[in-house]
Amino acid sequence: MRIYFPTFIVIFIDQSxxxxxxxxxAVWESWDIIGTFLRFTHVKNPGIAFGxxxxxxxxxxxxxxxxxxLFVAYLHWSERYNHPLIVNSLSLILxxxxxxxxxxxxxxxxxxxxxxxxxxxxxxxxxxWYTFNIADSAVTIGVILYLLHSLFIKKPELVxxx
Numbered sequence: 001m002r003i004y005f006p007t008f009i010v011i012f013i014d015q016s017x018x019x020x021x022x023x024x025x026a027v028w029e030s031w032d033i034i035g036t037f038l039r040f041t042h043v044k045n046p047g048i049a050f051g052x053x054x055x056x057x058x059x060x061x062x063x064x065x066x067x068x069x070l071f072v073a074y075l076h077w078s079e080r081y082n083h084p085l086i087v088n089s090l091s092l093i094l095x096x097x098x099x100x101x102x103x104x105x106x107x108x109x110x111x112x113x114x115x116x117x118x119x120x121x122x123x124x125x126x127x128x129w130y131t132f133n134i135a136d137s138a139v140t141i142g143v144i145l146y147l148l149h150s151l152f153i154k155k156p157e158l159v160x161x162x
Contacts, residue, residue, distance in 0.1 A: 010095025
C-alpha cells in the first residue's frame with residue numbers, strides 16, 4: 001500500500017485546494033500571487049483538457065475518464081516492483097486522474113455539474129497559459145518523469161538475449 005502514498009497525497013492536496021478556492025473566491029475572481037505572473041483565478045472547466053467543450057457528452061467523457069483511471073491504476077499495480085521513477089510517476093498520474101475525476105463525477109449527483117475547478121493562472125500581460133489545478137500538475141509531472149525514465153534509464157539486459 002506504500003506505493004499509493006503519493007497518489008493519496010496528490011488527491012488530498014488537490015481536493016483541499018479546490019475546496020479552499022471554492023469557499024474563498026467567486027468564479028472568475030482573480031488574486032495576484034506573484035505579481036501578475038502567477039495568479040489564482042477561480043474557473044470552472046466543464047470540458048476536457050484546455051477547456052475543450054464536450055457539449056452533451058459529459059457523461060461519456062466521465063465514463064471514459066473512469067476507464068482510463070482504472071487502466072492507470074492497473075498499470076501502477078502491475079509496475080509496483082519496477083524502478084521507483086516508474087512507480088512514482090504512475091502514482092502522480094493516478095492521483096491527478098482521480099482528483100479531476102472526483103470533480104467530474106458530480107454530474108451523477110443531484111447538484112448541477114459546473115466543471116472541474118481550475119485556479120492556477122500563469123502568464124504575463126495578455127499572454128496567459130490555460131488555467132489548471134494541482135491534479136493537472138501531478139499528471140503533467142508524472143508523464144514527464146515516465147518519459148525521462150523511458151528515455152534515459154538503462155533497462156537491465158534480459159538473460160539469454162543477444
